[in-house]
Amino acid sequence: MAFSGKYEFESDENYDAFVQKIGLPSDKVEMGRNCKIVTEVVQNGNDFTWTLHFPGGRTTTNTFTVGKEADMETMGGKKFKATVKMEDGKLIADFPNYRHISEICGGKLVETSTCSGVVYKRTSKKIA
Structure with missing residues (x-):
């Protein structure tokens, strides 16, 4: 599954309950609520650079290789x-x-995070 591209926040579900659960x-x-985060993914085989661009210019970048421990x-x-795994086309x-x-579902980046039974889902549309 090809992840490469730029994706802009489109919608989320269960944000408040999730961020409260993870502390x-x-x-x-407040910074993350309905924030138009742009996620930029560069994939070269099993090597990934995953950058979150926040309004105001702040970024967070994680670089990893599937199956190898990385600083995140x-x-x-x-x-x-963490060691990122690939299962059935999903990064875990x-x-x-x-x-x-x-x-990637229907050309959109769908991210699901789960903590103690609370599920947060963020969907982003491809913009580049």
């Missing part, structure tokens, strides 16, 4: 190590307190 600081909660950063700014990463799954 995101209140300033980050959460949307809250916490650094950790276990963050410190939630599981994150990314997939």
